[in-house]
Amino acid sequence: MRVLRRPEELASALPKSGVGFVPTMGYLHAGHLALVRRARAENPFVAVSIFVNPLQFGPSEDYDRYPRDEARDLAMLEAEEVDLVFLPTPEALYPEGFATYVEVTGPLVERFEGAHRPGHFRGVTTVVAKLFHLFRPERAYFGEKDYQQLAVIRRMVGDLHFPLEVVGVPTVREPDGLALSSRNVYLTPEHRKEATKLYRALLAAREAARRGAPVAEAEAAAKEILDTIPDFRLDYFAIVHPGTLEPLRAWVPGARAMVAGRFPEVRLIDNLEVYP
Numbered sequence: 001m002r003v004l005r006r007p008e009e010l011a012s013a014l015p016k017s018g019v020g021f022v023p024t025m026g027y028l029h030a031g032h033l034a035l036v037r038r039a040r041a042e043n044p045f046v047a048v049s050i051f052v053n054p055l056q057f058g059p060s061e062d063y064d065r066y067p068r069d070e071a072r073d074l075a076m077l078e079a080e081e082v083d084l085v086f087l088p089t090p091e092a093l094y095p096e097g098f099a100t101y102v103e104v105t106g107p108l109v110e111r112f113e114g115a116h117r118p119g120h121f122r123g124v125t126t127v128v129a130k131l132f133h134l135f136r137p138e139r140a141y142f143g144e145k146d147y148q149q150l151a152v153i154r155r156m157v158g159d160l161h162f163p164l165e166v167v168g169v170p171t172v173r174e175p176d177g178l179a180l181s182s183r184n185v186y187l188t189p190e191h192r193k194e195a196t197k198l199y200r201a202l203l204a205a206r207e208a209a210r211r212g213a214p215v216a217e218a219e220a221a222a223k224e225i226l227d228t229i230p231d232f233r234l235d236y237f238a239i240v241h242p243g244t245l246e247p248l249r250a251w252v253p254g255a256r257a258m259v260a261g262r263f264p265e266v267r268l269i270d271n272l273e274v275y276p
């Protein structure tokens with residue numbers, strides 16, 4: 001496994017084709033490994049980037065304290081037989097004078113995470129577009145856990161004609177249902193237990209859909225559970241179209257429930273397909 005830190009080293013280290021690429025912010029967990037394993041199964045060459053991207057964090061967000069453990073991450077990736085890991089510094093990707101951004105516009109980025117984290121998606125699409133240029137992958141792998149991010153990246157890839165396939169990989173969960181996230185380490189033991197109610201709320205919406213309840217009733221069933229979480233401020237719960245993320249009044253195939261909210265120490269998001 002090669003470990004490179006400078007963008008200019010990549011071109012000669014990468015094959016001309018057959019690259020499966022997994023962009024990450026490190027502090028890897030089983031959710032990241034699911035992306036890496038899928039990439040390993042589908043591509044002759046697997047490249048992973050580890051970069052905590054300052055551009056996608058707001059001024060009051062957790063950039064400085066975002067968990068990092070380079071040695072552990074590299075050991076995990078070596079065990080997965082990854083071919084190349086890219087670990088740039090912020091200065092290497094955003095040198096003095098950097099002034100070019102990639103931005104998807106419109107409702108897809110303005111609602112949900114976009115409304116609660118201004119500038120977040122601009123930071124994501126800028127870094128992902130830069131990484132796509134550097135890696136020229138045939139396939140790129142993203143978790144469905146960040147469902148809106150996945151939709152925004154698909155939009156950017158289509159709009160800018162990036163010649164690659166975006167592969168969405170299902171969310172990996174703890175045995176009690178909590179979606180894996182690098183930020184789960186922030187949760188207090190009490191809030192860690194309560195956090196499972198996000199998934200239970202999503203399941204309640206799916207259950208309501210299965211018994212033929214209307215969308216509004218499914219939303220109400222989920223919110224009833226979310227309302228019982230102490231110290232939790234709900235940012236949104238919505239049932240949306242799986243492609244446009246437009247809130248729904250009536251069921252469509254693949255309808256997705258999305259939830260986000262904050263405990264004092266950490267913000268959590270999750271989502272689930274609730275209507276087949």
Ligand code: PAF
Nearest residue numbers: 023024025053124127146
């Ligand atoms: O999902 C993430 O970890 C990040 O948003 C990504 C895609 C690596 C861009 O920094």
